[in-house]
Amino acid sequence: MGRNKNIKYARAEVLSNVIQNTKPEFGQQKGHWKSNQFLNNHPIVLELGCGRGEYSNGLAKLFPEKNFIGIDIKGDRLAAAGLQAQKDQLNNVAFLRIMMQFIDDFFEENEVDEIWITFPDPRLKDRDEKKRLTHLNFLNKYKRVLKPDGILHLKTDSLPFFDYSIDTLNLNQFDIIAQTNDLYESPWNKDHFGIKTRFEQIFYDKGFPINYLRAINKKEV
Ligand SMILES: C[S@@+](CC[C@H](N)C(=O)[O-])C[C@H]1O[C@@H](n2cnc3c(N)ncnc32)[C@H](O)[C@@H]1O
Numbered sequence: 001m002g003r004n005k006n007i008k009y010a011r012a013e014v015l016s017n018v019i020q021n022t023k024p025e026f027g028q029q030k031g032h033w034k035s036n037q038f039l040n041n042h043p044i045v046l047e048l049g050c051g052r053g054e055y056s057n058g059l060a061k062l063f064p065e066k067n068f069i070g071i072d073i074k075g076d077r078l079a080a081a082g083l084q085a086q087k088d089q090l091n092n093v094a095f096l097r098i099m100m101q102f103i104d105d106f107f108e109e110n111e112v113d114e115i116w117i118t119f120p121d122p123r124l125k126d127r128d129e130k131k132r133l134t135h136l137n138f139l140n141k142y143k144r145v146l147k148p149d150g151i152l153h154l155k156t157d158s159l160p161f162f163d164y165s166i167d168t169l170n171l172n173q174f175d176i177i178a179q180t181n182d183l184y185e186s187p188w189n190k191d192h193f194g195i196k197t198r199f200e201q202i203f204y205d206k207g208f209p210i211n212y213l214r215a216i217n218k219k220e221v
Contacts, residue, residue: 011079012097017090018082020075020097031108037094038067043113046071048100048142049120049133051198053081053093058195059116060085060093066113068093071100100133100141107145115142115152119199122161134165139172143217150217155183155192155210157203162211174215183212 012018019026029036033044043066047056050070060068070093072078078095085093098106120133129135134154142152152174156162159181169176180186192212196204203210 015082045114047116060090070095104141110147117154122158146217173218176215178214183210
C-alpha cells in the first residue's frame with residue numbers, strides 16, 4: 001500500500017462520518033440510523049458504490065432535510081468522501097465501508113427511502129455476473145431494505161450493463177418509471193442536479209452518453 005493510501009486509511013479512523021469495522025458503532029445502527037447516527041427523523045438515501053462520495057455530498061448539500069449514506073468497500077475513497085463532508089460541514093451524510101453483499105445486515109427492512117447506484121463496475125464477463133450490483137442477489141437485498149414504493153435510480157455509461165439491469169429489475173418487480181440512454185438530453189436531466197461523480201466526469205469528457213433509469217420498489221406491505 002502506498003504512503004498516501006495509508007494516510008487516507010488512518011484519516012477514516014478519525015472521521016466520525018466514516019463507519020468501518022474498526023469502530024464501535026459498526027453494525028450497531030441497523031434500524032437506528034436516524035436516531036443514532038443522524039439524530040433526526042429524516043428520510044434515508046443510499047448511494048451504492050459511492051467511491052469518493054461526490055454524489056452523496058452534493059445531494060446532502062442540496063437536501064438538508066434528507067440523510068445520505070454512501071456505501072463502498074474502498075477505505076481510501078471513503079476517507080476522501082468523509083473528509084470533504086467534514087470540510088463542507090455536512091451533518092446529514094455518512095459513509096459506510098462494507099461489501100454490498102452484506103447491506104441487509106446493516107439496514108432494517110424498509111429503513112431506506114431511496115437508493116442511487118452511480119456508475120457501478122459493469123463486470124460484463126459472464127463469469128463476473130454475480131458481482132454486478134444489479135444482479136438478482138443484490139436486488140433482493142435492496143428490495144428488502146428499501147421501503148415499499150421507494151425509488152431506485154441507476155446511472156451508468158455502460159449500455160450492456162444498463163440493458164442487463166433493466167431485465168433484472170423487471171424480474172424483481174421494480175417498476176421502471178423513467179428510462180433514457182442520454183440523460184443530459186432527456187427530461188430527467190434536471191433530476192441530476194448538476195452533480196457529476198468522478199467516473200461520470202471521466203465518461204462525460206470522453207463524450208459518452210449517460211444512461212439513467214428510475215424504478216419503484218413494488219412489494220407487499
Ligand atoms: C466505477 S466505481 C464508481 C464510483 C462512483 N460512484 C463514481 O461514479 O465515481 C465503482 C465503485 O463501486 C465499488 N464497489 C464495487 N463492487 C462493490 C461491492 N460488492 N461492495 C462495495 N463496493 C463495491 C468500488 O469499490 C468502486 O468504488
